[in-house]
Amino acid sequence: MAKTQSVRASLDKQPHEVASMFDGVARRYDLTNTVISAGQDRYWRWMTRRAIAPRPGEQILDLAAGTGVSTVELGKSGAWCVAADFSRGMLAAGRFRAVPMVAGDAMALPFADNSFDAVTISFGLRNVADIDLAMREMLRVTKPGGRLVICEFSTPVIPVFKTVYMEYLMKALPRVARAVSSNPDAYVYLAESIRAWPNQRQLGRRAADAGWAGVKWRNLTGGVVALHRGYKLGS
Template sequence: MQDQHDKTTHFGFQEIPVDEKVDAVAKVFHSVAAKYDIMNDLMSGGVHRLWKMHTINQSGVRSGNKVLDIAGGTGDLTLKFSRIVGSQGKVVLADINDSMLKVGRDKLANRGVVGNVEFVQANAEALPFPDNTFDCITIAFGLRNVTNKDAAIASMYRVLKPGGRLLILEFSKPESECLSNIYDQYSFRLLPMMGKLIANDSESYRYLAESIRMHPDQETLKGMMDDVGFERTSYQNMTGGIVALHKGFKL
């Protein structure tokens, strides 16, 4: 039987032992946490805000709901959800990285969000919540950093209430070869350069670009959701497939 340390997984384009990936990804996000929001705006030209708003509009979340925002980082989705669910509802911002959680906690406190938001440091592969807890679960730009994506999706299914929905917002595969070529040039030349200039960290942004390329394409991810039991699964491409929003229901 293979020892856990002998098994490998991808970290960007590198192959590393499975049990080293969590720490390797953690170092990336410790490094980028302080500049994460400004870099998101620069890298996407602000379009990430539209992608996230569309995700919220597709969530079906309403007053009194319980929402889990996995890999919630600096709290963009949590901020909006907290206002929708109101005082009778609850939003849990979960992230594996404590640096990102601290930035998110400070940001939400500065925006006057108190009372209905809880911050939890958690690994998406083994969510520390009871079965059938949440009306809606979102994970935005976080799944590609998870080591065992199948385990994470199964864990999300477990903690979702019957009738609840999962929304996965993630970089995906561009629909046209021309767009794919342009996107590659941007990702592997400009992103690391911007990371160096703004965050003084080109390597972390090189990893982020590589992690996008290693992420499953739209149909593969839809199949992974089907395999753990999600029903009525679908996806919608945005910005030519650079980003896709996957949706699935627990019936």
């Protein structure tokens, strides 16, 4: 059996490195996420859909959608949802899903101004080289009055739990990934990128600085994940 080439991005987040890394994990990406999150990924997707509250007839951009599993969840609402990701390997792995898919970079979205009623990005903003530029791009393609939901790993709010969680990230997560992932070294980067990520308040401030109004957040799973919400001024 041929071995899968080991690809791990560095924390400077060079786009070609990150895209190549995700191409390498695409084959078993969804399974690995479910295993390392102990099934919480399904709950986080459901809560993200609730936060977006998509309605029939709306147009929703699901950015960093990977294989499209999150886009399928959003589509249950009756809204028209498009999956966008800069890893062509991820999109190819999800091509069996009945959702439109577009290859695109979060820092230069291939969509016109004021195109979408809502834009969401789950567990992908952390992998963008310039997150402030990406949030401004998401603002550009959102209609006035439209909304943003960011679902991302964050900082646990219970001190004892935070300590246990950080130990899991750096030690147990890579071990679990070796058992199920097609590219386990990528999950070392995953753990490191989570530790280096801004906390809830810091990310909220940066979203507001990018132009999003009414930015608020909600912790999930004790702050392991946070949902940040905002909207674009205008009507």
